[in-house]
Amino acid sequence: MRTTMKLDGADLLDLARGAAFLGTGGGGDPYVGRLMVQQCLDDGLTVEVIDPLDVPDDALVIPTAMMGAPTVLVEKIPSGEEAIASLRALEAHFGRRAFATMPIEIGGINSTIPLVVGARLGLPIVDADGMGRAFPELQMETFGVYGISGSPLCVTNEYGDSALIHGRDNKMMEWLARGAAIRMGGCAYIAEYGMSGADMKRTSIRNTLTLAMRIGRCLREAKDRHENPFDALLRLLPDTPYSYGRIIFKGKIVDMRRETRAGFSVGRARIEGLEGWDGLMEIEIQNENLIARLDGQVRAIVPDLICIMDSETAEPITTEQLRFGQRVTVLSVAVPAIMRSPEALDVFGPKGFGLTEPFTPIESIV
Amino acid sequence: MRTTMKLDGADLLDLARGAAFLGTGGGGDPYVGRLMVQQCLDDGLTVEVIDPLDVPDDALVIPTAMMGAPTVLVEKIPSGEEAIASLRALEAHFGRRAFATMPIEIGGINSTIPLVVGARLGLPIVDADGMGRAFPELQMETFGVYGISGSPLCVTNEYGDSALIHGRDNKMMEWLARGAAIRMGGCAYIAEYGMSGADMKRTSIRNTLTLAMRIGRCLREAKDRHENPFDALLRLLPDTPYSYGRIIFKGKIVDMRRETRAGFSVGRARIEGLEGWDGLMEIEIQNENLIARLDGQVRAIVPDLICIMDSETAEPITTEQLRFGQRVTVLSVAVPAIMRSPEALDVFGPKGFGLTEPFTPIESIV
CATH class of the missing domain: 2.40.390.10 (CV3147-like)
Structure with a gap:
């Protein structure tokens, strides 16, 4: 049996607060990301979160994210199309469709980018991530730590400029993608670490989307009850x-x-x-x-x-x-x-x- | 009737001298490139040059080149495999094989890189180029001036790091490719401006490979005859x-x-x-x-x-x-x-x- 969870507007507020906590200062402003997802709900789209253990072992999972200095991001509200273009480029490379997308990190705006991608493409979002918090570089993902290649990575900006990058290792991938993101305007959108459901289950930090929501809800409810949050x-x-x-x-x-x-x-x-x-x-x-x-x-x-x-x-x-x-x-x-x-x-x-x-x-x- | 010309070692020396002249100071040291092509001849391979008018209109032509600061190149003798990898990536993108390769510029080392690619892959090299000299940037090609998109461009280095780049225009393509080449070590190998034979004939500067050889031969023979070169x-x-x-x-x-x-x-x-x-x-x-x-x-x-x-x-x-x-x-x-x-x-x-x-x-x- 496959259990999925459909998020509503209140969930998104809790998620944004929890992701800000887990971002440990970084990862961009999750409230900007929340607005993007809320727009999806307002458009009648569904944000469907799936438990990692419910993803078939042979399914293709493609994580999506934003890349760049958060200080730049604050001035540029993304549409979601850039991350979708990057995911499509990886699908073309692998010659098959993604079963699901997921976050690479659970801190900050990158907890919400995959929700927009999933809602717009009708794909579930896996309740897991590759950092368990926010980190500044793309080799700093548990996927890579436990043997998954981040390449090919695709990086796309709002003008449709893109680069499909193969690095000799995940650090070189980060180095080249960072250079492209800087030259693309300081902030761009990526898909990377395309992997099987089995590899995702082995290498991801599980149930962190729901963890972020629990943290956000806990803080909100404590304040509502006038307890010490x-x-x-x-x-x-x-x-x-x-x-x-x-x-x-x-x-x-x-x-x-x-x-x-x-x-x-x-x-x-x-x-x-x-x-x-x-x-x-x-x-x-x-x-x-x-x-x-x-x-x-x-x-x-x-x-x-x-x-x-x-x-x-x-x-x-x-x-x-x-x-x-x-x-x-x-x-x-x-x-x-x-x-x-x-x-x-x-x-x-x-x-x-x-x-x-x-x-x-x-x-x-x- | 298709006429082709097979180059020998003497042709290569003339070409190197003529390409140094047409390089107007830039484009890298053509004598380094000459050594690469001579190695192909020593390996029993053929360097076959074809007149642009003998390329079928519907054939796919993929120019190849080195990219980077010539001062870096002098310290790094290339193998040719990097440019081949870039050409193969463009073939994969277009879903068909290249009929021929050609130079993007006739000045300096880039007059010889396509000769190595052609010899190693058994492809003819078109006697034409896109600069008619050497220029420092990739949007400065007559292909682009007359409407051909340089994207996708593939850039590859000697470690197999690569980036397949789509720019919104040829200047953005140059900007992103330059950034990748710098992060790849200062010098890398590209394939770009994949185009039809018809477009190549319309937008290229024709017969510049043979022109470079004529210039080199003229200087050599004048000196042999003790004339003023x-x-x-x-x-x-x-x-x-x-x-x-x-x-x-x-x-x-x-x-x-x-x-x-x-x-x-x-x-x-x-x-x-x-x-x-x-x-x-x-x-x-x-x-x-x-x-x-x-x-x-x-x-x-x-x-x-x-x-x-x-x-x-x-x-x-x-x-x-x-x-x-x-x-x-x-x-x-x-x-x-x-x-x-x-x-x-x-x-x-x-x-x-x-x-x-x-x-x-x-x-x-x-």
């Missing part, structure tokens, strides 16, 4: 593959540095303690929040989640929205085991970002 | 579509500036007059020699040829070989009418290079 969220986590989380700091942003460099948003936030939290926390950013140090001591480190939230509203804050003077609460959350294996840490652990500190699970940091 | 060359031109040429300066290089910028070799040569020639000639370079000014007055301007040759040996000197102290003779040569039409000048006339001076034919400059 941070407490509610931390109580929810043990029921999910993201088994543990805690608040690592509360304070006020006293310094914010941010620039776009080689297609990435790179920066650093400094937060001064408040409400009984002492010291200065410094969070380094490459699209996403990578490492949090308190007075020089590591308090949380990639790939575990580092989420900066508004202390008053409990809204997740993306990198672009961070401002001097904001009062914020910083959470860190443990990621699932599939994202902490030695192979996974080789690709998107600290050294994948040029950090010299070793990975230490958040639950082991005292 | 410059005089011999200027006597040959009226018999060709390059109907006019003259010496515009003789002198000594007193200053040479050269750098690689955004994938191009950009520079400037200053030449002080000798042998009765007074003043200071300044030649501006973007891969090729673009404009020659004598004490600030234009003496020759793109697309007419500006060729810097060794005053003693009459060897054409490429941009990379220009050195302080060299004694040089500068020739300018009129290009065929197909390269001087308003549409052609729009693309590769002075304004195509950001020069403010209008095009003035060399035969009208007093």
Whole structure:
């Protein structure tokens, strides 16, 4: 029996909030993506989410996404046609139709791009992804970590410019696709890691679309009931593959540095303690929040989640929205085991970002 | 009746010298390319050149070339397999086999890359090209000037990395392909402007492979006979579509500036007059020699040829070989009418290079 779930407008709001949380600052503004999907619902289309275990082993699954600096994206609302063109190019390459699409990452706008593609093409969207959060580069997907080739990748922009890329490895694929996206205007739409249902089940992080919706719903309902949303969220986590989380700091942003460099948003936030939290926390950013140090001591480190939230509203804050003077609460959350294996840490652990500190699970940091 | 011409080692030497002349300083070192073709002959392969008028109207012709900064190329001798992979990708796209390949430009190494592809694949090489010289960018081809789409273009490097590019126009195609070539290591191999035999006949500059060989042979034979090679060359031109040429300066290089910028070799040569020639000639370079000014007055301007040759040996000197102290003779040569039409000048006339001076034919400059 194949069970599917049809999303409504309330689901999309929950998803956007949960994806902003899982984006750990990056991945673009999920509310822009939500508007795109809402338009699909308003057009009478169906957004049908399918459990990964219900995808046949021999089915072709083609993930779709946006690629580029989120700072550029905010100024350019996408239509969805670009990602569809990229998916069609991969179908032409494989000589067969896709059974489903899915997210490459669950953080930010890329949690919603495949929903638009699926709704417009009448394809189900697999409830799983390849990052379990947001990451800045395309080789940083569990698909690639566990042996799937990301190539061919197709990248398309709103003018129909496109490039079908084969890289000798997934890092070269990322390098060439990034260059194309930059020359296409800073933001473009991709299809990549075309794979069988069996490979998708083996290499993906499962049920993360529904996880994002649960996180969003949990925060919304706690606020509706006038409960503390941070407490509610931390109580929810043990029921999910993201088994543990805690608040690592509360304070006020006293310094914010941010620039776009080689297609990435790179920066650093400094937060001064408040409400009984002492010291200065410094969070380094490459699209996403990578490492949090308190007075020089590591308090949380990639790939575990580092989420900066508004202390008053409990809204997740993306990198672009961070401002001097904001009062914020910083959470860190443990990621699932599939994202902490030695192979996974080789690709998107600290050294994948040029950090010299070793990975230490958040639950082991005292 | 279809007439073809099989090239031998002596032809290749003449071709290399003639292509160095027609390269007007750019297009890479044709002697590197000659070695690649000689290797084909040594392997028992045939280099078969076909007249453009002998190509059937409905045949598929796929031009092949190298792309990148010539300064990088000098350090990387290509195998030919990269250009073949690009041609095969275009065949797959069109769903049919190529009848022939051909040069996109007749200057420098790109006069020989298609000979290697043709020899290795058993395809004839059309005696024609799309630049009638060398130019730095891929939209600067008569194919595009007269309506042919350069897309899809395939670019491949020696590691098998590749990108199949569709640009909204030929300039965007160039922009994306250039970015890919830079990220692939600075030098890669392309197939582009796949077209019918009829379109090739309408838009190409015909018989330029044999023209390059005639120029090379003329220079060689004049030296063998102890005649003045410059005089011999200027006597040959009226018999060709390059109907006019003259010496515009003789002198000594007193200053040479050269750098690689955004994938191009950009520079400037200053030449002080000798042998009765007074003043200071300044030649501006973007891969090729673009404009020659004598004490600030234009003496020759793109697309007419500006060729810097060794005053003693009459060897054409490429941009990379220009050195302080060299004694040089500068020739300018009129290009065929197909390269001087308003549409052609729009693309590769002075304004195509950001020069403010209008095009003035060399035969009208007093």
